[in-house]
Amino acid sequence: MSKVIVVTGAGGVLCSGFAEYLAKQGHKVALLDLNERAAQAVADRINAEGGVAKAYACNVLDKACIEGVHAKVLADLGKCDILINGAGGNSPKCTTLHEEYVAGDETATEFLTFFNIDEKGFDLCLT
Ligand SMILES: NC(=O)c1ccc[n+]([C@@H]2O[C@H](COP(=O)([O-])OP(=O)(O)OC[C@H]3O[C@@H](n4cnc5c(N)ncnc54)[C@H](O)[C@@H]3O)[C@@H](O)[C@H]2O)c1
Numbered sequence: 517m518s519k520v521i522v523v524t525g526a527g528g529v530l531c532s533g534f535a536e537y538l539a540k541q542g543h544k545v546a547l548l549d550l551n552e553r554a555a556q557a558v559a560d561r562i563n564a565e566g567g568v569a570k571a572y573a574c575n576v577l578d579k580a581c582i583e584g585v586h587a588k589v590l591a592d593l594g595k596c597d598i599l600i601n602g603a604g605g606n607s608p609k610c611t612t613l614h615e616e617y618v619a620g621d622e623t624a625t626e627f628l629t630f631f632n633i634d635e636k637g638f639d640l641c642l643t
Contacts, residue, residue, distance in 0.1 A: 527554025
């Protein structure tokens with residue numbers, strides 16, 4: 517049965533792929549992204565192939581913005597059945613070399629670890 521699937525970060529690499537795949541399975545996808553143009557490009561590709569997609573400009577860190585988009589999604593596509601949260605992104609300023617702790621990380625200076633990551637870089641992961 518067709519579901520309404522809301523995807524945040526839908527203009528990005530991973531979630532655009534998820535959204536396109538889900539639309540091909542017959543689901544309606546709401547594409548939310550800070551970057552409206554990127555989300556719209558994904559929606560255009562899906563709709564051109566016969567799917568149902570709608571793009572929305574949305575900052576997932578802004579409650580009022582989310583509530584406004586929620587109302588639009590309800591009106592356009594219906595109640596959300598599934599939410600996929602992919603908003604975020606990878607910044608080189610907050611990407612550690614090792615995915616898990618490796619002995620010596622705490623004193624390393626020549627590459628990024630959880631111990632020497634710049635606070636401003638860390639903030640980039642959250643905005
Ligand atoms: N690509 C990977 O290998 C990988 C691995 C592990 C985790 N992740 C995580 O998965 C998520 C998606 O990764 P990706 O590679 O597709 O990233 P991406 O940078 O290609 O896409 C992220 C999207 O999120 C949007 N975004 C950023 N902040 C937002 C906000 N406040 N509100 C709404 N949209 C916002 C961006 O505009 C962008 O389109 C990220 O959180 C990333 O950290 C990615």
